[in-house]
Amino acid sequence: MKKWFENFHENWRHLNRKLKIGVVLTVVMLLIALISQFWTPYSTTAMDSSRVMHSPGLLHWMGTDNFGRDVWSRVTAGSGMTYLVAGLTVLIGFVFGVVIGSLTGYFGGWLDEVIMRLNDMLLSFPSVLLALIFISFLGKGTLNIVLALGLLFIPSFARIVRSEMIRYKERDFVRSARILKISPLRIIVFHILPNARVSLLTTAAIGFNNAVLAEASMSYLGLGVQPPTPSLGRMLSESQSYLFNAPWMAIGCGVWIILIILGFSLISDGLKEEGGDEQ
Amino acid sequence: MNYIVKKVLTLIITVLAITILTFVTFTVIPGDAAVAKAGVDASDEQLEALREEMGLNDSIWTRYTRWIGGALKGDFGYSYQYNNVTVSYLIKTRLPVTLMLAGLSLLLIIVFSIPLSLLAVKFRGGWIDHVISGANQVAMAIPSFFMGILITFVFGLVLKWFQPGNFPSPSENFWGSVGYLMFPALTVAIPKIAMTVKFLRSSIEKETKEDYVRTAKSKGNDEQRILYVHVLRAALIPVITFIALVLAEIMAGSIVAEQVFTLNGIGRLLITSISARDYPVVEAIVVYLTSVVVVINTLVDILYQLIDPRVRVS
Numbered sequence: 001m002k003k004w005f006e007n008f009h010e011n012w013r014h015l016n017r018k019l020k021i022g023v024v025l026t027v028v029m030l031l032i033a034l035i036s037q038f039w040t041p042y043s044t045t046a047m048d049s050s051r052v053m054h055s056p057g058l059l060h061w062m063g064t065d066n067f068g069r070d071v072w073s074r075v076t077a078g079s080g081m082t083y084l085v086a087g088l089t090v091l092i093g094f095v096f097g098v099v100i101g102s103l104t105g106y107f108g109g110w111l112d113e114v115i116m117r118l119n120d121m122l123l124s125f126p127s128v129l130l131a132l133i134f135i136s137f138l139g140k141g142t143l144n145i146v147l148a149l150g151l152l153f154i155p156s157f158a159r160i161v162r163s164e165m166i167r168y169k170e171r172d173f174v175r176s177a178r179i180l181k182i183s184p185l186r187i188i189v190f191h192i193l194p195n196a197r198v199s200l201l202t203t204a205a206i207g208f209n210n211a212v213l214a215e216a217s218m219s220y221l222g223l224g225v226q227p228p229t230p231s232l233g234r235m236l237s238e239s240q241s242y243l244f245n246a247p248w249m250a251i252g253c254g255v256w257i258i259l260i261i262l263g264f265s266l267i268s269d270g271l272k273e274e275g276g277d278e279q
Numbered sequence: 280m281n282y283i284v285k286k287v288l289t290l291i292i293t294v295l296a297i298t299i300l301t302f303v304t305f306t307v308i309p310g311d312a313a314v315a316k317a318g319v320d321a322s323d324e325q326l327e328a329l330r331e332e333m334g335l336n337d338s339i340w341t342r343y344t345r346w347i348g349g350a351l352k353g354d355f356g357y358s359y360q361y362n363n364v365t366v367s368y369l370i371k372t373r374l375p376v377t378l379m380l381a382g383l384s385l386l387l388i389i390v391f392s393i394p395l396s397l398l399a400v401k402f403r404g405g406w407i408d409h410v411i412s413g414a415n416q417v418a419m420a421i422p423s424f425f426m427g428i429l430i431t432f433v434f435g436l437v438l439k440w441f442q443p444g445n446f447p448s449p450s451e452n453f454w455g456s457v458g459y460l461m462f463p464a465l466t467v468a469i470p471k472i473a474m475t476v477k478f479l480r481s482s483i484e485k486e487t488k489e490d491y492v493r494t495a496k497s498k499g500n501d502e503q504r505i506l507y508v509h510v511l512r513a514a515l516i517p518v519i520t521f522i523a524l525v526l527a528e529i530m531a532g533s534i535v536a537e538q539v540f541t542l543n544g545i546g547r548l549l550i551t552s553i554s555a556r557d558y559p560v561v562e563a564i565v566v567y568l569t570s571v572v573v574v575i576n577t578l579v580d581i582l583y584q585l586i587d588p589r590v591r592v593s
Contacts, residue, residue: 121293124523124576129531129568136553136561137304213422220424221538221550233424240428240539244436254425262420 019270026263033080042070044077044230055248062252066242071252078230079256085146085225086211090204092150097157098200102188104158105165116162119155127152131214132223140223149214153207160203164196198275205268212260232257283581290577297569298350302343305562355563360555366563369548375449377544379457380533381526383464384471388525391472393511396479400487401506411476418473423532427466427539434462444541463540467532471525478521483514516586523579527572 012020042060047067056063062071104112122130127149134148168174169192177187193200218224219233227234232253239249330336337345349355355366399411421429435443441462447455486492487510495505534546541547545564552560 121573124527125569125572126524126528126531128535129527129572132531132534132549133565133569136549136565139556140553216422217424217535221535223550223553236424236428237538240431243428243432247432250425250428250432254422254428257422257425258420261422265420 016270016273018266019274022263022266022268022270025259026267029079029260029263030083032076033083036073036076037080040070040073040077042073044069044074045228055246056252063246063248065239065249066246071249074230074235075232075252075256078232078235078253079260081142081225081229081231082212082215082257082260085142085149085215086208088146089149089153089211089215090207092146093153093157093207094200094204096150096154097159098161098193100154101158101161102165102193105162106169106184106188106192112162115158119159122152122155123159127210127214128217131218132221135218135223140226142225142229145215145218145224149211149218152214153211156207157200157203160199161193161196164199165192168192168195198271202268202271202275205264205271209261209264209268212257212264216257282584286577286581290573293573294570297573298347298566299343301562301566301569302346303339305558306339306342350563350566356559358552358557358560360552360557360560366559369560370545370563370567373543373545373548376446376460376542377533377537377546379449380460380463380467380536380542380544381529383457383460384467384529384533385526387464387468388471388475388529391468392475392479395472396476396483397506397511399476399480400483403484412480415473415477418469419477421470423466423470423535424539426469427463427536430462430466431539446540446542459540460542463533463536463542466536466539467529471528471532474528475518475521475525479514479518482517483510486510486514489513516583519583519586520579523576526575530568530571 015023047069048064051060051064052066054060054064060070060072062075065071065074100115104115125133130152131145131148134151135144138144138148165188174187174191177191182191215224216233216236219231220237222234222237224233225231236250236253236257239246239253242249335342346356353367355370358364358366358369361369395411399408402408431443434440441459446459449456483506487506492505492510495509496502533544534549536542537544537546538550545567549561549564549568551557552564
């Protein structure tokens with residue numbers, strides 16, 4: 001990774017177009033989200049009865065909402081929450097998925113059989129449905145959404161890591177390491193996992209994509225991030241009542257969600273293409 | 280036959296495991312059913328009496344067997360949020376809308392995705408192919424609730440083809456309700472059509488490269504006929520497993536669509552019940568939804584085995 005950045009210009013040129021567009025889009029959106037946490041052109045909460053439901057213009061790029069709040073400021077500030085929730089859930093899925101996948105894949109046995117059966121079953125559910133089921137158990141709220149979605153993403157990581165373990169564990173370099181009496185933990189962490197980085201990155205990108213979608217859906221349904229914290233899904237559901245008089249409220253929000261998702265899906269598509277070239 | 284028996288047995292065990300898991304989870308999570316029913320103002324004696332009456336003091340195993348025994352007869356107990364309304368009554372009244380919505384969505388998916396993917400393959404590399412795959416990319420990036428809002432805006436508010444929020448009851452005005460449901464069904468179907476076209480297109484494409492297609496061509500068969508009769512039939516086999524995924528996705532999609540189009544289906548019932556902490560209802564719907572997914576998967580596995588005898592699962 002460090003080497004890759006030393007030769008940044010040369011290496012960047014060789015990446016495929018989808019990956020480039022995806023990375024640029026995501027970085028720009030992330031920067032906007034980050035800046036909006038500290039500074040927005042207008043206040044995200046202060047109401048102003050003199051500019052209720054203004055259409056988009058030079059002063060308000062995305063117009064104003066039913067309380068006279070600037071839609072752009074609220075959308076960009078809300079997107080921070082989306083990235084935060086998505087990041088945390090992918091992190092949970094990644095950490096637990098890698099641990100479970102490594103152990104079951106490397107050692108095998110009946111536990112492997114049982115866990116993979118469970119995995120397959122969980123993977124046959126659409127993420128929104130499964131998130132809804134977990135939320136039924138946990139109750140609504142931001143922390144519960146993170147937990148529910150995190151749980152949701154464990155199986156996909158576990159599965160990919162497990163298959164990489166199985167793919168590499170009988171290769172010569174791993175066998176040699178075993179003969180040299182290197183501990184299994186060391187073999188997994190330093191010898192096998194580095195080889196799995198491309199597929200792990202791809203899974204992470206798909207995970208982000210699904211996490212953003214699931215978080216927005218749950219917030220839209222009123223089960224995720226609770227007011228007064230701004231959240232894109234919640235704002236969309238509120239904007240629905242003003243769809244006829246102020247469609248820009250919904251459109252600004254919706255387009256922003258699409259751009260976030262598009263960035264991640266372009267990255268995952270691009271990574272898949274890169275991975276394909278390698279083999 | 281052996282395979283089918285094994286699959287059905289696994290299915291029964293899985294569904295049982297789901298009910299146990301759900302029941303135990305709802306028993307463990309904080310929140311007292313007696314408090315939920317009597318309200319926070321109730322005195323300790325009242326609560327204790329209510330607990331005894333509701334059988335909450337029995338062991339978890341006794342309560343589970345009682346619950347599952349009732350559930351098998353379609354009795355899931357009483358709802359907390361509505362007084363004296365049974366859970367099964369709630370589900371029975373809400374289910375038709377959800378089923379109609381799911382059926383319409385599936386119909387739309389089948390009607391659109393097969394011709395579209397054939398078109399894409401037929402004009403491979405041409406502008407039609409590019410337009411279809413471009414539209415696919417966009418359709419897959421739009422979250423279903425936003426798609427629903429866009430459809431409400433365009434067809435409901437601008438074109439006025441339907442009145443958002445004013446769903447005619449299916450028992451009074453059947454065709455009126457079907458007409459209204461077309462729009463949520465479209466919402467559910469569009470992303471899945473995109474998924475299916477992408478999948479089917481590559482499946483057809485792979486099939487056209489097979490030897491038997493070349494043989495059929497060399498024997499002087501008409502190219503159209505080869506595509507429609509031989510290739511499409513073979514290409515649809517892998518789609519069967521894909522259908523299980525699509526059906527599950529339709530269920531998830533209709534929960535969201537019900538909320539966007541204010542349809543009183545199972546999905547809205549689940550969401551209001553989660554917010555109201557109406558556990559008997561949530562419990563029943565969770566068991567119902569998960570069982571449907573598991574049953575669909577099993578059926579598809581069996582169907583796949585019957586259609587394609589090459590698949591021998593160990």
